Amino acid sequence: MTTFYEEKLDFQNPSSIEEAFKSLLNEELTSVTQLEDWLKRESELFDAIEEGLTGHYIDFQCQSDSLSAKQAFEHDQQVIEPLVKRYEALLDEKFLATPMKDSLDYNYYERFIISKINSKELFRDENIKLEIEEDRLSTNYFEHTGSLTVDWNGEEKTLSEISSYMQDSERDTRKKAMQLSAEAFLSKETELQEIMDELIQLRQKKARNANLENYRDYMFKKYERFDYTPEDCKRLAESIRKHVTPLKEKIQQEHQKELGVKSYRPWDTKGVAKGLKPLKPFSERDQLVERSATIFSSLDHRFEELLTTMDQRAMLDLTTRKGKAPGGFCAPLPVSGLSFIFMNASKTHDDMITLLHEMGHCIHNDFKKDIPLSKYRDTPMESSELASMSMELLTMDQWDVFYETKEDLIRAKQDQLKGIIEFLPMGMVVDQFQHWMYENPNHTAEERNKKFSELQQQLNSSVVDWSEYEKWSETSWLRILHIFEVPFYFIEYVIAQLGAVQMYKHYRENSEKALSNYKKALSLGASKSLTEVYEAAGIKFDFSEGMIKDLMTFVEKELDALK
Structure with missing residues (x-):
């Protein structure tokens, strides 16, 4: 396949990887110095495994209809990952049983130890077989969705590719693209609903194996959400509904x-007015990269x-094509x-934002790459997404690189700020939908669709007229790959x-200081709590009603200033 990643291990020879784990397990640790060196070498082994597994995953996503990519990916899911999970649990037990751990620098290792204890509490060997099946179902989702194409005027x-037409000034064109x-x-739908039915039952069984009431509680523990609770999520949903x-x-x-238009239809939400053209910040792939670099x-x-x-290293796969997974x-x-x-770029403003967003993640990874413990480089998604979403906004003053006219630049900034307001309610719909699914694991596909529709009516806008097309709305969750592949990843x-x-x-008040704080927060990785990471960024880990109200007032003022 491709050569953008390094395979330091022989993934087709699982016994060699197992030997590397056994070597670490059999070491005698008699001093703190030895323990820290052991932890460093453990991290290096996990890095080598992650590099190969991630490389194979990328290969499959880039060409989900490739048999060889699929075989390598499925081999990892069925053979390598179960092996890694079992030995990771054994290594955790060895670490926690080692008396020297109590002599480690507690200020630095506190969260590391807490994480290891949490992992031990959650691990169940019987869940590994369930996770193999869970991975197979997620792969099946991408096989179904990655192959979807449509006939657009004979092509x-x-x-x-057709998503850009949903912004067209011609209403019939927008409707055709959405339809x-x-x-x-x-x-x-039938296939995807069946996949979800199976996933829910598998995931519920995993939770019960771990002595937890439901899969929602299981995932909160797995994601180490120590800084907030499911009840906090429900309160957040209500605050967003209100403000x-x-x-x-x-x-x-x-x-x-x-x-x-007299009636605001679903195909109108992204459309531009007559006389305007959809924002087009670039016309080809290299232009997107060059302008972003500037x-x-x-x-x-x-x-x-x-x-x-x-x-230069062929690590940017940006354009859409048949057989490539969505997202x-x-x-x-x-x-x-x-x-x-x-x-999957289609030359839209959203594509520009996507690259800037993903580069925020890359920059985050770059700032934490020298952290010796791999565990501290595996940041919670609440801080990972802070890095990427902040980058969207911190670059706004430089968007004239993409937009030559003042009018288009203003439109782009308005779209960005409006997009924040438009996203937040829908983000809570997706989050609360997943809470409901796993709090009520015996529901039917019909009930699932109905609940998604109800949540949209409660939390999202009531302006859009879905009459005669209600089915589009209630099944639109099928497009959200997170629900299938990385459940409960949305509140972040x-x-x-x-x-x-x-x-x-x-940043608007002091750009230099804000950028310095941003870098400082990124360099912490997962070595500090979310509250501490946000504090390092110069902000608060606070999603209270008062904070949301104040932030929306700020966004409104920014929008007014652009008029």
């Missing part, structure tokens, strides 16, 4: 007037150099010391978005 196009996309997913949803409805009503050079030459190096992500490669960006976007707005507010 076969991916769903990413084709929605019906493509509906053609796979953000009305703003979203106001923005959509203004947009409806701009479009001059932006990063104005912030920090280290950022620019990172993007350029990744491009976008950044994946760290700890041995290579770089990251890989995967996305909401929390981090609120943090990113705080970062942007500070």
